[in-house]
Amino acid sequence: MKTKQIVLASRPKGSPTLNNFRSETVDVAELKNSEVLVEGMYYSVDPYMRGRMNDAKSYSPPFDLDQPINGGVIAKVLESKSDILKAGDIVLGMLPWKEKCTVSEKDLKKIDTSIAPASYYLGVLGMTGLTAYFGLMNICKPKKGETVVISGAAGAVGVVVGQIAKIQGCRVIGIAGSDEKTKLLKTEFGFDETINYKTTKDMSKAIGILCPNGVDIYFDNVGGEISDAVIASINFNARIALCGQIALYNSTDTPMGPRLQPMLLTRSVLMQGFIVGNFKNDFPEGIKHLAQWVKDGKIKFAETIENGFDNLPKALLGLFKGENTGKMIVKS
Numbered sequence: 001m002k003t004k005q006i007v008l009a010s011r012p013k014g015s016p017t018l019n020n021f022r023s024e025t026v027d028v029a030e031l032k033n034s035e036v037l038v039e040g041m042y043y044s045v046d047p048y049m050r051g052r053m054n055d056a057k058s059y060s061p062p063f064d065l066d067q068p069i070n071g072g073v074i075a076k077v078l079e080s081k082s083d084i085l086k087a088g089d090i091v092l093g094m095l096p097w098k099e100k101c102t103v104s105e106k107d108l109k110k111i112d113t114s115i116a117p118a119s120y121y122l123g124v125l126g127m128t129g130l131t132a133y134f135g136l137m138n139i140c141k142p143k144k145g146e147t148v149v150i151s152g153a154a155g156a157v158g159v160v161v162g163q164i165a166k167i168q169g170c171r172v173i174g175i176a177g178s179d180e181k182t183k184l185l186k187t188e189f190g191f192d193e194t195i196n197y198k199t200t201k202d203m204s205k206a207i208g209i210l211c212p213n214g215v216d217i218y219f220d221n222v223g224g225e226i227s228d229a230v231i232a233s234i235n236f237n238a239r240i241a242l243c244g245q246i247a248l249y250n251s252t253d254t255p256m257g258p259r260l261q262p263m264l265l266t267r268s269v270l271m272q273g274f275i276v277g278n279f280k281n282d283f284p285e286g287i288k289h290l291a292q293w294v295k296d297g298k299i300k301f302a303e304t305i306e307n308g309f310d311n312l313p314k315a316l317l318g319l320f321k322g323e324n325t326g327k328m329i330v331k332s
C-alpha cells in the first residue's frame with residue numbers, strides 16, 4: 001500500500017515558504033502485532049513547528065531533513081493487530097504528516113467523540129486548551145475584578161484564555177490583527193474590550209485608555225512591540241505568563257526592546273515562561289474543567305479548517321500571516 005507524505009525539504013532562513021516542504025509517495029510499513037493502520041482525519045498545525053524547522057536545540061527536537069514533519073493528528077483506525085484499539089476507533093497521536101501509517105498502540109489515545117467533535121481534541125480539549133488553562137490558572141492565578149490583557153487573543157490559545165478569565169470574573173482585553181477578529185472576540189467570546197494592533201498607531205496609549213486601573217495579568221502569546229506596550233501599563237504584583245513569542249519566530253536578528261527589568265522590579269511583577277508539558281501530570285484535571293465548560297456553553301470555540309492533506313504547509317505558513325481564527329486545522 002502507498003501513501004502520500006510531506007517532508008521537510010530544507011530549513012528556512014527567516015519566514016518559511018512552500019519550498020521548504022516536499023510531497024512524496026512512499027510505501028506504508030507492514031502492520032505488526034500491537035500496531036494499527038490509521039488514516040489521518042484532522043492534522044494540527046501549530047506555531048511551535050516553526051522552531052522545529054530550525055536545526056537548533058529546544059524543548060522539542062528539530063525535524064529531520066527529508067523526513068516527514070510530525071504533529072498532533074486525529075486519525076481513524078482502518079486495521080488493527082492491537083488488543084486495545086479496533087477498526088473504526090478515532091484516536092489522537094503525535095503522528096507523521098502521512099495520509100496513512102502504521103503506529104504502535106502505545107502512541108495513540110482513543111478519544112470520545114460523544115463529548116465534542118473529534119477536531120476539538122487538537123484545540124480546546126487538546127494541547128492549546130490545556131496551554132490556556134494552565135498558563136492562566138496556575139501561573140497567573142486570576143482574581144475576580146482583575147484586568148487581563150491577552151496578545152494573540154483570537155488564536156487557538158487566546159480565545160480560550162479570554163473565556164476562562166471571564167469565568168473567573170476578570171475584565172478581559174484582547175489584542176488581535178484584524179477588525180473581523182476583534183469584533184468576534186467581543187460578540188462571540190465575551191471579551192470586554194479589544195485592540196487591533198495593525199491599525200492602532202500608539203499601542204501603549206490604547207492600552208492605557210482601555211486599562212485605566214492598569215494590567216494585573218498579561219498572557220503573552222506574541223512578544224515584541226505588543227508586549228513592550230502592554231508592560232508599560234503593568235500593575236504592582238502583576239503576573240505575566242510567557243506562553244509564546246510568535247512575533248519573533250521568523251526573525252533572523254536578535255530583537256531588542258525596552259529594558260523591562262526596572263519596571264518588573266519596582267512593580268513586584270512575576271514573569272514566568274512555561275511549556276504546557278510542564279503540567280502533564282495535571283492534564284486530566286485540565287481536560288475535566290475544559291470539557292465541562294464546553295458542555296455548559298461557557299467556552300465557545302472557533303476553528304479555521306483548511307481542506308486537503310496537500311494544504312498542510314500552506315496552513316502552517318498561514319499562522320504567521322494571521323489567516324486563522326481559533327485553531328488552525330487541516331482536514332484530510
Ligand code: NDP
Binds near residue numbers: 127221222277320326
Ligand atoms: P494561534 O492560533 O494564535 O495562531 C497564530 C496567530 O498569531 C495568528 O493567527 C496571528 O493572529 C498571530 N500572529 C502571527 N504573527 C504575528 C506577529 N508577527 N505579531 C503578532 N501576532 C502575530 O496560535 P496558538 O494559539 O496555537 O499559539 C499562540 C502562541 O502560544 C504561539 O506563540 C505559540 O507558539 C504559543 N504556544 C505555547 C505553548 C506552550 O506550551 N508554551 C503551547 C501552545 C502554543 P493576528 O491576526 O492576531 O496577528
